[in-house]
Amino acid sequence: MASYKLYSLVLLQLLLVLSAFESGNAHSLKIGFYKRTCPSAETVIKKTTYQYISRAPTLAASLLRMHFHDCFVRGCDGSVLLNSTTNNQAEKAAIPNLSLTGFNVINAAKSAVEKICPGVVSCADILALVARDAVALSQGPVWEVPTGRRDGNVSTALEALTNLPPPFANITQLKLAFAAKGLNVKDLVVLSGGHTIGRSFCAAFTNRLYNFTGRGDTDPTLDPRYAAALRKKCKPNDFTTRVEMDPGSFKTFDEDYYTIVAKRRGLFQSDAALLDDLETKTYVKLQASTHGSTFAKDFAQSMVKMGNIGVLTGKTGEIRKHCALVNL
Incomplete structure (x- = not known):
């Protein structure tokens, strides 16, 4: 009994440490982060999302799931959007992510925003906003999305396998x-x-x-x-x-x-x-x-x-030029 209590205490402390680490930069996010630097960003992203979901409503679920899968691996840093390279299997290649669709929606939204505000809006923020808009366009709730995330430059399939809860989890x-x-x-x-x-x-x-x-x-x-x-x-x-x-x-x-x-x-x-x-x-x-x-x-x-998990803010991370590729 004593050993079980000790194990439970250690496990609880570990989870608290992990929780603090995952949400440490969340306070740096804020509603209207791009109000001055790219005031029409959210409008452009919503319009792009509508253009795709109005034609293919089933994309909404995948875009919501994509945001979840992004946040549960390395935090909400857009790492799920990165392509694999010759030397690295990215999160996209992990079995739980093989059925994800809608990357073209994110890329289209990024291209549209880059035309008006190059190098300003992160792919991680675009994914969070698209997920919100996808739910709203499916007759779901609407919420304000705090923004200010920056993009990560690491993405590995193994981390997706070990961090994403499987459908057979108890x-x-x-x-x-x-x-x-x-x-x-x-x-x-x-x-x-x-x-x-x-x-x-x-x-x-x-x-x-x-x-x-x-x-x-x-x-x-x-x-x-x-x-x-x-x-x-x-x-x-x-x-x-x-x-x-x-x-x-x-x-x-x-x-x-x-x-x-x-x-x-x-x-x-x-x-x-x-x-x-x-x-x-x-x-x-x-x-x-x-x-x-x-x-x-x-x-x-x-x-x-969930959108606050492990975010990169300030000078950490980067603002990718293309969501599927890290900046050179």
Whole structure:
């Protein structure tokens, strides 16, 4: 018992140190950072985002996910946008990021901003703003995005693999992963609500349908009727089919995700895991029973908080000329 308490204390102290490190420069961000240096930046970025999402609404989910994946690896520094080189496999090459789409949206927004304010607006800020606009264009909440991030110049696939919570994570693993980034349990359950938009490849969850414990069984936490419906769409070793994460409204940012999870129809193990913790389960039940009474407000707050993770500000980092390449 004493050794367990000591272990818990050491783990807590480690998480607090990591949390302080991840959010250390967050106070340097501010709303309207480009008010004087590039006053029309946010308008131009929003217009560009609209041009793409109006034609392909499913891009919204990927752009939101891209921002999440950026912030959870080295902080919100645009490292997920960098291309691999001859000597380095970048975050883009990591398995969790192979399904990301929408890099062309970020590049287009960067090009549009560079035309009016060259060398001023960072790719990290553009990604944060595009993610916000993508949610808003999907009928979701709108929030003020503090800006002033600078771009990192390091991106490695291994760090993406070790920092991004996988879809098969249990609630303990999820809580630890979020705590390491300075996010609490409420942030975990709120940001999981981002799964209200988008689709997933079958391969991310077919183990729940066909071989959950290695004995050819189905995940008992998954609603049997929903499991049967999913088996009709996803066969074993299916790596090409995509399934809606929020069936019926996967292009609309709403609270329906929580209703689905409450009915044991969350697509991923990480969705189902929200029912394994009292705090997350209570939140799921609250949003499901009140038509998302606080979800929009909560999501906006947690997104701002996530956007503060490990930011580079001041003279650290750089302002990339092209989002996929570090400056020479």
